[in-house]
Amino acid sequence: MESLSxxxxxxxxxxxxxxxxxxxxxxxxxxxxxxxxLGLYGHLFDTSVGVAGVLFVGFWVFTAIFxxxxxxxxxxxxxxxMKNAAPGAVDAGSGEAFLLGGDKLARDVFxxxxxxxxxxxxxxxxxxxxxxxxxxxxxxxxxxxxxxxDSTLSFLANLVLAFPVxxxxxxxxTPGIIETPIPYSMAGLFFxxxxxxxxxxxxxxxxxxxxxxxxxxxxxxxxxxxxxxxLVSNEIVVAALYRxxxxxxxxxxxxxxxxxxxxxxxxxxxxxxxxxxxxxGVFRIVRGLVMDIKTRDYVAAAQTRGESPWYIMLWEVLPNxxxxxxVDACLRIGxxxxxxxxxxxxxxxxxxxxxxxxxxxxxGSQLLRLTPWPAIVPAIAxxxxxxxxxxxxxxxxxxxxxx
Amino acid sequence: xxxxxxxxxxxxxxxxxxxxxxxxxxxxxxxxxxKLSISQTNMxxxxxxxxxxxxxxxxxxxxxxxxxxxxxxxxxxxNIDAATGEASPRFxxxxxxxxxxxxxxxxxxxxxxxxxxxxxxxxxxxxxxATGWLMFYVMLVMVPGALIVGVLAGMREGSRxxxxxxxxxIASTATPEYVSGIIFTVVFASWLGxxxxxxxxxxxxxxxxxxxxxxVMTMAIYGMGYIARMTRAxxxxxxxxxxIRTARLKGLSFNAVVIKHALRNALIAPFTVIMLQFPWLxxxxxxxxxxxxxxxxxxxxVQAASxxxxxxLLACSLVSVIVVLVTQLLSDVGYALLNPRIxxx
Numbered sequence: 001m002e003s004l005s006x007x008x009x010x011x012x013x014x015x016x017x018x019x020x021x022x023x024x025x026x027x028x029x030x031x032x033x034x035x036x037x038l039g040l041y042g043h044l045f046d047t048s049v050g051v052a053g054v055l056f057v058g059f060w061v062f063t064a065i066f067x068x069x070x071x072x073x074x075x076x077x078x079x080x081x082m083k084n085a086a087p088g089a090v091d092a093g094s095g096e097a098f099l100l101g102g103d104k105l106a107r108d109v110f111x112x113x114x115x116x117x118x119x120x121x122x123x124x125x126x127x128x129x130x131x132x133x134x135x136x137x138x139x140x141x142x143x144x145x146x147x148x149x150d151s152t153l154s155f156l157a158n159l160v161l162a163f164p165v166x167x168x169x170x171x172x173x174t175p176g177i178i179e180t181p182i183p184y185s186m187a188g189l190f191f192x193x194x195x196x197x198x199x200x201x202x203x204x205x206x207x208x209x210x211x212x213x214x215x216x217x218x219x220x221x222x223x224x225x226x227x228x229x230x231l232v233s234n235e236i237v238v239a240a241l242y243r244x245x246x247x248x249x250x251x252x253x254x255x256x257x258x259x260x261x262x263x264x265x266x267x268x269x270x271x272x273x274x275x276x277x278x279x280x281g282v283f284r285i286v287r288g289l290v291m292d293i294k295t296r297d298y299v300a301a302a303q304t305r306g307e308s309p310w311y312i313m314l315w316e317v318l319p320n321x322x323x324x325x326x327v328d329a330c331l332r333i334g335x336x337x338x339x340x341x342x343x344x345x346x347x348x349x350x351x352x353x354x355x356x357x358x359x360x361x362x363x364g365s366q367l368l369r370l371t372p373w374p375a376i377v378p379a380i381a382x383x384x385x386x387x388x389x390x391x392x393x394x395x396x397x398x399x400x401x402x403x
Numbered sequence: 404x405x406x407x408x409x410x411x412x413x414x415x416x417x418x419x420x421x422x423x424x425x426x427x428x429x430x431x432x433x434x435x436x437x438k439l440s441i442s443q444t445n446m447x448x449x450x451x452x453x454x455x456x457x458x459x460x461x462x463x464x465x466x467x468x469x470x471x472x473x474x475x476x477x478x479x480x481x482n483i484d485a486a487t488g489e490a491s492p493r494f495x496x497x498x499x500x501x502x503x504x505x506x507x508x509x510x511x512x513x514x515x516x517x518x519x520x521x522x523x524x525x526x527x528x529x530x531x532x533a534t535g536w537l538m539f540y541v542m543l544v545m546v547p548g549a550l551i552v553g554v555l556a557g558m559r560e561g562s563r564x565x566x567x568x569x570x571x572x573i574a575s576t577a578t579p580e581y582v583s584g585i586i587f588t589v590v591f592a593s594w595l596g597x598x599x600x601x602x603x604x605x606x607x608x609x610x611x612x613x614x615x616x617x618x619v620m621t622m623a624i625y626g627m628g629y630i631a632r633m634t635r636a637x638x639x640x641x642x643x644x645x646x647i648r649t650a651r652l653k654g655l656s657f658n659a660v661v662i663k664h665a666l667r668n669a670l671i672a673p674f675t676v677i678m679l680q681f682p683w684l685x686x687x688x689x690x691x692x693x694x695x696x697x698x699x700x701x702x703x704x705v706q707a708a709s710x711x712x713x714x715x716l717l718a719c720s721l722v723s724v725i726v727v728l729v730t731q732l733l734s735d736v737g738y739a740l741l742n743p744r745i746x747x748x
Contacts, residue, residue, distance in 0.1 A: 049570070155414070162418055162731075164685045164723040170708035171426065176434020338579045345581045345690065346705070361581055365694065368600070372589040379582040387577035394573055 004088035004097050013099050013110070019066040024058050040326070043399040050395030056388020060381075063114060064121040071111035072096040075355040082106045084371045103360075103374035104367055105353075112355040113377050119356040120385070123267065124336040127274040128329060131336075133194040134275065135282025136325075140313040142283070143290025150287070157280035165277050165339065166346075172273040173348040178265040181240075184232040186272045195224040204311040230258040234265050270349040274339055278332060285328055289321040296320075323400035330393035334386040341382050357382040408736075415728045419721065426720045427470050430713045436462055439711040443517055473514060473717060475507025496520040508721070514714025518706055523718045526703060531722065534688055534699035536610060537618060541684065545623040545630070546677055552627070553634020554669065558661050560639040569635065575628030580690040584621040591617060602697035618695045622687045626680050630673055637672035641665045671741045678734035682727040 004012065031054075035042035044050035063070060072094075073079070079091050085102035087109075100110040138157075142150040160168075177183060202216030233253040241250035263271070293299065294317060302312045343349050344358020352359070357378035364375025429435070440453040440462075448456075457463055461480055471477030480503050497515035506512040513523035556568035592600030599614040641647065642665055650660045685701075692701035700722070707715035 155418075159418055159421055162682075162724050162727045163422060164682060164720075164727065166686045166689045167426075167704065167708070167720055167723060170704075171429040174435065174708075174711075176438060177432065179434050180432050182432075334577065341579060341581060342686065342690065346693075358581075361585065365581075365585055368585065368588055369593050372585075372593060375585045376589060379585050383578050383582050386579075387574055390573045390577050391570075394569075 002090040002092070003086065004090065004099075006088075009088045009097070009099055012097065016070050016072070016099070016110075017063070019069050020059055020062040023062045023066075024055065027058065027062075028054070040323075040396065040399060044392070044395050047395050047398065049391050050399070053388050053390075053392030053395055056384055057392055060117050060121060060385045060388065064117040067114050067118050071108075071114040072099075073108035073111040075112045075115035076107065076353045078106045079108075080106050082108075084367070086371075087373055100377050101371065101373040103364060104371070105363075109360075109374050109377050112360055113357070113381050116355040116357045116360060116378060117381065117385075119350075119354065120337055120340060120382075123271060123274070124333050124340060127271055127278070128333045128336050130190050130194070130271075130275045131278040131282050131332065132325070132329060133197055134190060134279040136286050136318065137193045137197045138279075139283040139286025140290055140318065143287040144294055144309060144313050144317070146291075153283065154287070157283045160276065160280045161284075163277075166342065168277055169273055169339075169343055169346070169348055172276070173266075173269050173343060175266075178236060178269055179240075183265070183269045183272045184237055186276065187232055187268060188228055190272065190275050191224055191228040195220055198224075200310050201314055204308060204314055226258070227261070229253055230261045231263050231268055233258045234262070236265060264351065266349045266351060270340065270343055273343075273349075274336055277339065278336060281332070282328070285324065286321070289324060290317050293317045293320055323396075327393050327397045327400065330389050330396060334389035334393070337382065337386050337389075411732055411735075415732070418728060419724055422724050423474075423717060423721060424470060426717055427473070427713075428466075430711060430716055431462070431466065431469075435711045439517065439713065442710055471507075473507050473714070475505055475509030475512070477505075477507075478503040479506045497522045513718045516707070516712050516715040518710040518712040518715065523714050526715065527700075527718050527722070530698065530700045530703040533606065533697065534692070534701065537615075537622070537688065537691070537697065537699060538681075538684060540610075540615065540619045541622045541626075544619055545627050545680075548623065549627045549630035550634055550670065550673065552631040553673065554638050554661070554666065556631070557635035557638025557669065558642060558665070560642065565635070568631070572628035572631040572635070575624050576632070577628075578624060580621050580625055580687050581694065583624050584617070584691065584694045587617050587621055600695070602692075602695040606698045618691045618697060621694075622684065622691050625687060626683060630676055630680065633676040634669065634673040638665065638669040641669040644668075671738070674741060675734045675738050678730045678737065681730040682723075685723050685726065 031038060031042065032045050035045045044054055073091075073096065079093065079098075079102070082089060082091055082098055082102035083106040084104055085098050085106075087099065087101040088097055089101065090097045098108050098110065100108075100113070103109055103112070138153055142153040172183075198220035199217050202213050202220070206213035206216065229252075238250050238254050241247070241253060290313070298320075299312060299316055302316050307316075340356065341358035341361065344354070344356050344360070345362045347359070347362055350356055350359045360378040361375050361382070364371075364373075364378070368375055436457055437453060440456045441448055444452055444456050461469065464480070468477055472479040507514075511524075513527065515521075516523050516526050519526045552568050552572060556565045556572070559565060588600040591598045598616050600617065602614050602618050604611075604614045647660060647665055650664050651657070655663075688699065689701035689704055691697070692699050693705055696702075700719070703715065704719045704723075706712070707719055
């Protein structure tokens with residue numbers, strides 16, 4: 001079998017990523033030129049840690065976007081002759097090389113790593129966004145009102161936090177659970193929070209302008225319900241609804257409008273489990289921030305003006321706690337990526353042929369002694385992405401402390 | 404102080420009850436019970452066989468009665484043969500009694516492991532001892548290492564040493580166990596051949612440097628960065644305090660100031676962080692033990708969860724929840740004891 005030299009491998013990998021380099025140069029250059037007008041993001045370019053963070057994260061974001069152009073092979077396509085091929089082995093059929101070798105099922109490790117970034121970069125930020133929504137919507141009243149609300153919500157949050165993450169995942173992400181209503185109703189519960197959040201947001205601010213208010217409220221409810229129904233409306237749910245005699249609901253869930261975006265039941269399950277595991281952390285941070293900020297003078301001023309409590313929470317307290325929240329969100333995306341990797345490593349939730357990094361690490365680690373590359377490549381990918389996010393969080397923390 | 408402790412203990416018991424009910428509910432979901440029944444009968448069991456196994460072994464009894472029986476506040480029922488009405492023990496391999504009696508967690512009976520065909524206690528306690536050794540060595544490496552790195556980085560904020568150590572700590576927090584474990588195994592076991600890539604021999608023939616270094620290193624690295632960052636922040640804060648400036652101005656050397664004056668106060672905050680690392684280490688234990696084939700608590704948990712071994716899984720969750728809650732309590736109490744400015748209320 002023909003094979004490339006080390007130098008050729010490195011050259012070809014660098015060359016393969018050309019759309020990423022181009023976008024990094026364009027996006028990075030533009031941000032650098034206009035950095036003084038970009039607020040907190042612009043300040044990142046003042047420190048080397050910040051620049052490194054932006055580069056690492058930007059690299060993976062653009063890799064996920066251009067995965068189809070970068071990867072020479074199908075991530076789940078099998079080229080039988082290339083089983084456990086060494087890095088640089090050339091596939092005679094297509095003339096392309098397996099740049100980082102082949103795995104035990106004769107798939108291209110490089111292409112899998114590139115496509116794996118897509119799964120990770122969609123689920124991790126989305127799950128973090130939901131965890132933030134849940135944590136903020138519950139943390140604001142807990143910190144602001146204190147008392148009974150606070151003790152009840154804190155007890156619930158501590159309850160979830162006392163659950164070891166790995167046990168929670170084993171219980172919530174078992175294959176059987178997608179036949180039960182648990183993941184779908186939990187997903188529904190999590191979708192309620194963004195809807196409540198946005199409805200309250202519009203309601204408290206735009207009461208003098210009913211047009212804007214009602215547009216906002218209706219839009220958030222419609223979009224929220226549409227996304228939730230789209231995510232949960234798979235064959236299992238529709239069949240179950242017909243079986244228990246809720247056929248109108250089953251018919252509604254089966255409408256083509258809800259097929260525009262869809263998600264595998266296993267992935268929905270992962271999503272739900274990750275949001276569940278990470279919202280109490282956000283809750284605790286928000287609660288602490290609110291308790292600190294509600295003693296400030298501008299909150300007292302708003303109270304004297306006669307503003308409603310929810311207006312103060314959403315339009316006075318929340319904007320002023322954005323610094324720590326942005327830092328936490330960055331760290332949390334990284335942590336969620338690690339959690340996704342853990343799930344993949346234990347073979348939970350993801351389909352077995354999925355190219356996501358955790359699953360790839362699990363598959364590769366079985367033959368580590370003979371062929372290390374199928375495990376090492378996704379491991380380094382995951383590490384570099386999380387490292388970028390952590391560097392970003394560190395730089396943002398330094399910057400927001402300066403203000 | 405006493406009322407504080409009593410209230411905390413009350414909340415702890417309530418938390419444990421809530422969590423075990425949740426776990427009990429989840430392991431008793433229909434798909435999980437079917438999985439258990441199939442693994443206990445045979446792969447080609449018909450629906451009727453699966454159902455009869457579940458009925459015979461009491462898995463179809465009332466949910467709360469069964470939870471109560473596990474807890475020890477409701478008598479545990481033996482199997483009753485439907486035809487003869489004769490009572491027999493549920494699982495022969497656990498010497499369960501053939502008459503109904505109170506025998507739950509409160510009485511010290513953790514139940515019967517369907518996967519390992521033995522009592523839960525007999526399986527779980529050796530595993531906990533094995534994991535205890537792993538944790539001990541991890542702490543032995545992680546805590547001093549992290550504190551030294553943190554103090555060195557924090558004593559001169561903004562210096563070159565601070566920046567390079569900080570980046571190293573950030574990198575270590577970005578390296579979960581399944582990443583560092585693989586890299587270490589490839590480098591130290593496959594490539595250099597210095598260390599053993601499997602800790603299976605540690606279970607059989609004792610812990611040695613050769614078979615235990617990689618698991619310990621893998622686990623220590625991930626937690627180390629976080630503790631080091633916290634120590635650094637705390638140290639940097641202390642170094643700007645007035646009494647440090649006074650000590651410097653009265654002519655003490657920099658080293659003397661750091662060791663005698665700064666260190667004691669800078670180590671209070673990391674204490675909490677170190678205590679709160681234990682729950683985190685639980686996940687690490689599960690990953691590292693499956694990766695290096697070490698038969699401890701994490702391995703037991705994985706086996707229990709993937710076979711839906713109800714009693715074993717409940718015992719595992721009880722142990723993990725106790726670890727989490729006790730470390731939280733210790734960190735609160737210890738923080739108050741270490742820092743006289745904090746009062747427990």
